[in-house]
Amino acid sequence: xxxxxxxxxxxxxxxxxxxxxxxxxxxxxxxxxxxxxxxxxxxxxxxxxxxxxxxxxxxxxxxxxxxxxxxxxxxxxxxxxxxxxxxxxxxxxxxxxxxxxxxxxxxxxxxxxx
Amino acid sequence: xxxxxxxxxxxxxxxxxxxxxxxxxxxxxxxxxxxxxxxxxxxxxxxxxxxxxxxxxxxxxxxxxxxxxxxxxxxxxxxxxxxxxxxxxxxxxxxxxxxxxxxxxxxxxxxxxxxxxxxxxxxxxxxxxxxxxxxxxxxxxxxxxxxxxxxxxxxxxxxxxxxxxxxxxxxxxxxxxxxxxxxxxxxxxxxxxxxxxxxxxxxxxxxxxxxxxxxxxxxxxxxxxxxxxxxxxxxxxxxxxxxxxxxxxxxxxxxxxxxxxxxxxxxxxxxxxxxxxxxxxxxxxxxxxxxxxxxxxxxxxxxxxxxxxxxxxxxxxxxxxxxxxxxxxxxxxxxxxxxxxxxxxxxxxxxxxxxxxxxxxxxxxxxxxxxxxxxxxxxxxxxxxxxxxxx
Numbered sequence: 001x002x003x004x005x006x007x008x009x010x011x012x013x014x015x016x017x018x019x020x021x022x023x024x025x026x027x028x029x030x031x032x033x034x035x036x037x038x039x040x041x042x043x044x045x046x047x048x049x050x051x052x053x054x055x056x057x058x059x060x061x062x063x064x065x066x067x068x069x070x071x072x073x074x075x076x077x078x079x080x081x082x083x084x085x086x087x088x089x090x091x092x093x094x095x096x097x098x099x100x101x102x103x104x105x106x107x108x109x110x111x112x113x114x
Numbered sequence: 115x116x117x118x119x120x121x122x123x124x125x126x127x128x129x130x131x132x133x134x135x136x137x138x139x140x141x142x143x144x145x146x147x148x149x150x151x152x153x154x155x156x157x158x159x160x161x162x163x164x165x166x167x168x169x170x171x172x173x174x175x176x177x178x179x180x181x182x183x184x185x186x187x188x189x190x191x192x193x194x195x196x197x198x199x200x201x202x203x204x205x206x207x208x209x210x211x212x213x214x215x216x217x218x219x220x221x222x223x224x225x226x227x228x229x230x231x232x233x234x235x236x237x238x239x240x241x242x243x244x245x246x247x248x249x250x251x252x253x254x255x256x257x258x259x260x261x262x263x264x265x266x267x268x269x270x271x272x273x274x275x276x277x278x279x280x281x282x283x284x285x286x287x288x289x290x291x292x293x294x295x296x297x298x299x300x301x302x303x304x305x306x307x308x309x310x311x312x313x314x315x316x317x318x319x320x321x322x323x324x325x326x327x328x329x330x331x332x333x334x335x336x337x338x339x340x341x342x343x344x345x346x347x348x349x350x351x352x353x354x355x356x357x358x359x360x361x362x363x364x365x366x367x368x369x370x371x372x373x374x375x376x377x378x379x380x381x382x383x384x385x386x387x388x389x390x391x392x393x394x395x396x397x398x399x400x401x402x403x404x405x406x407x408x409x410x411x412x413x414x415x416x417x418x419x420x421x422x423x424x425x426x427x428x429x430x431x432x433x434x435x436x437x438x439x440x441x442x443x444x445x446x447x448x449x450x451x452x453x454x455x456x457x458x459x460x461x462x463x464x465x466x467x468x469x470x471x472x473x474x475x476x477x478x479x480x481x482x483x484x485x486x487x488x489x490x491x492x493x494x495x496x497x498x499x500x501x502x503x504x505x
Binding site for chain 1: 223225271272273274275277279283
């Protein structure tokens with residue numbers, strides 16, 4: 001088995017209307033329940049907007065703290081799910097489910113170690 | 115290599131690598147062991163053993179075992195050779211059991227980009243070297259080497275499975291395999307076309323119930339059958355002017371038979387329809403009404419601008435240049451053949467000035483020197499009858 005990160009890429013700007021958002025959250029909950037029932041689910045969560053991010057960086061003896069995300073982007077990491085799968089085909093199966101549920105593109109990427 | 119070893123290499127390389135990939139669980143190691151086995155064959159043959167492929171596979175496997183014993187304390191890659199000892203059967207979820215089929219589905223996995231799929235297929239199943247593949251695709255050797263290394267490391271790192279896909283995923287996955295073979299066949303080189311046809315035959319043996327596999331093989335054969343007649347010196351010769359005695363009639367007969375088998379199956383798909391169109395073109399005087407009917411079907415399945423353009427050519431043949439021009443009008447594409455077709459239709463309608471502009475644009479856009487020369491000749495000769503589909 002190998003762990004995969006499913007990253008949700010979210011566009012900057014206005015979020016979906018409340019009714020739409022409610023439907024998406026319900027679909028995401030079903031996705032999570034199914035992944036748990038299949039025994040592949042490890043962790044999932046949604047992130048606050050990129051304006052809430054802070055970057056810390058070691059520079060010599062000091063650590064610099066800067067306001068804002070590491071890289072400002074039109075589409076940024078909005079949430080993530082970690083699953084434990086036999087191979088990429090299984091991971092892509094859950095990736096497909098995730099993009100349907102969130103209506104957003106999902107990057108499927110294996111962990112090197114975890 | 116001796117001729118015998120070379121023949122076995124061409125026929126059996128892919129099979130040997132695919133079996134070794136299953137046994138070793140590592141593509142690089144499998145390639146290395148198979149290469150060593152062929153080197154051994156060069157030293158030992160003749161006599162050629164009764165089952166040359168079996169000999170190569172056994173030899174490669176024994177070399178892997180030796181290597182494993184020598185280096186059993188070394189890195190994780192060789193730890194995989196432990197698989198040799200227990201010969202664990204690969205989990206089988208697909209409908210067909212064959213290592214080459216597994217390998218081709220791995221090489222053409224949709225998580226790999228198309229260029230990587232093509233390179234891996236030629237390398238692992240066709241036994242082409244990296245420099246050969248680089249030369250065929252006109253990219254620097256270093257670029258091709260990086261492409262192959264990157265693809266293999268993705269297979270390993272992301273765990274792209276070595277498996278024939280389940281039935282539910284098969285249509286989508288097969289599409290990507292067929293697209294790769296089609297691309298290899300259309301690269302314009304006789305050696306690659308032969309390789310694609312060889313792989314197509316293998317695929318049809320392995321998946322006899324997939325009509326699109328049969329259709330693709332027929333299409334590749336029928337297009338390839340005209341290779342010898344397509345050029346005269348360096349110049350391009352359109353279908354209607356080709357010397358039919360220079361066509362490969364064995365390929366045509368086989369292609370026609372495959373098309374008939376597809377028709378009996380009654381499950382048309384894009385490759386089968388294209389093959390049927392090629393069959394009409396290689397069967398005496400072209401029946402344009404039939405070609406048009408086939409393009410109508412093809413356009414319904416794959417409404418691409420290129421299909422629309424080819425359909426427009428058939429429309430012109432059946433209903434005249436005016437109707438053809440109307441059919442071309444809606445196509446949004448700045449593409450040499452489109453301008454060439456429009457030029458020809460305008461010329462047939464006596465609209466010379468507009469025709470000249472279109473020929474010029476076509477010649478500007480064309481990347482093939484022979485085609486460019488052809489278009490410029492057309493531009494100056496005042497001759498009628500350029501037919502885009504006719505190559």
